[in-house]
Each structure stands twice: as structure tokens, then as C-alpha cells.
Amino acid sequence: MESCRVHRTRRLATVAGIVALLLLVPAAGSSAASATRQVQILDDCDPATFNAAIGSGTCVKDGTTTFSEFIAQLLAQGRAPAWRFAPSQLRLDAGGTLQAHNRGGEDHTFTEVANFGGGCIQALNDLLGLTPVPECAGFPGGAFAATLVPPGGTVTTTPLSPGIHRYECLIHPWMRSTVTVG
Numbered sequence: 232m233e234s235c236r237v238h239r240t241r242r243l244a245t246v247a248g249i250v251a252l253l254l255l256v257p258a259a260g261s262s263a264a265s266a267t268r269q270v271q272i273l274d275d276c277d278p279a280t281f282n283a284a285i286g287s288g289t290c291v292k293d294g295t296t297t298f299s300e301f302i303a304q305l306l307a308q309g310r311a312p313a314w315r316f317a318p319s320q321l322r323l324d325a326g327g328t329l330q331a332h333n334r335g336g337e338d339h340t341f342t343e344v345a346n347f348g349g350g351c352i353q354a355l356n357d358l359l360g361l362t363p364v365p366e367c368a369g370f371p372g373g374a375f376a377a378t379l380v381p382p383g384g385t386v387t388t389t390p391l392s393p394g395i396h397r398y399e400c401l402i403h404p405w406m407r408s409t410v411t412v413g
Contacts, residue, residue, distance in 0.1 A: 267328045267387075268321055270408055272380060272400070274335030275313035276301070281337070291382050292336025305358055310405035316341075316398065322411045329388045329398070329410065333380040340401040341386050342366055342378040347397055350404035351375050359404070367401060375401050 276290035280298040296304075296313055304311040316331070323329070331341035349361025351370040356363060366374040378401070380386045391412045400406035 266324070266326075267330055268323050268410075270321075270329055270331040270341070270398070271317045272331055272333040272335055272339045272341060272406070273313065273315050273317060274311075274337050274339070274403075276336045278336065290336040294336050302358070305355070309359055311403070314400075314403045314406055316400070316406050316408040319407060320409050320411075322413065323391060325393045325412055326390045327412065328390055330385055331380060331387075331398075332385045333382050336382050338382070338402065339380050339406065340375055340378040341380055341398055342374050342401050343388070344397050344399045347399055347407055348404065350399070350401045352402055355403070361404060364399065364401070364404075370401075 275294035275296040276292065277294050277297045278290040278292065281290035281301075282288065284298040294313070296311065301311050314335075329341075333339055344364045344366050346364065348364040349356040349359070349367075351363055351367035353363075355361075363370075369375070378386060391410065393412050396410040396412060398408045398410065
């Protein structure tokens, strides 16, 4: 009888331990996983042609899209598909942050804007028929300078409040990400 009682006590202790772990792990996992989310800043610039067209040091990685192909994509599609934020949509818990890492070869910005629109580079706006967003005020300083991310660089947002947050590259305005914070 004593042996059955000891066995039952051990089994209850084991079950209680497993239940406690199951309750703790999801709670810790969800808050840790959503505290900071990653956004990749991507492009595919060919250094020889971009640097020749825009200036030395414009592109510092070995992409394959030539400058003329880039312009042709903009004219045909209104964007260059390899120039993008990934993911373009995500969810985040209130108080969480975004960490945007530039994996491309050009400078980009990761700028919160009230509404999507044109960027701060007039030549691209003219090509695409866009009007600069108000966040371009003070260009090249202001929001542009504060959110500039060089190749290999990272920028982290402040903790985000509930609602919809829109991020755009003020150089390449088709690069966008919408963040739903709840």
C-alpha cells in the first residue's frame, strides 16, 4: 500500500511539473518572440553600372541588376522588385520594436511615414509620378538622416504603440512595410 502511495505521489508531482512547464513556456516564448522583429532591407545593384551612373560608392555589393535594367523596371512596373523590405507586412505586440538590417549594396532609409508616397529623391519621384511624403522635409537632414541605413547597417525603432505603422525607404519609395501592432 505504501509503495502505491509513493508511486502515485511521484506521478502527480511529474504531471504537475509538466503542466507548469507547459504554462510557462508558451508565455515566455510569445513575449520573447514578439519583442523584436527583424526586417530585411534588400536590393540587387550592380556596382559597376550604378557607380558609373550615380557616383563612386553608390553600390558596394555584387548585385546583378544593372542601372539600365533598374530604370527599365521602374518605367515598366513602377518599382524594381529586388529593392524591397522583407517582410512587407507583419504583426508585433505593443511595446515591441523592429530591427531593420540592410543586406543590400546601397544606402536605404527605414522611415516611419504617416502615409505611403514618394521619396526624397526628386529624379525618382519624377520618373514614377510621385509626390514626396512630408517626412522628406529638411532633406537631406531630418527623418532621412535619422533613419539612413548603410549597407551592412541596422536601425532599431523605438517601442511601438498599438495601431498601424508604415515604413518606407525615402530613397526608393516602393520599398514599404506595414506593421500592425496590437
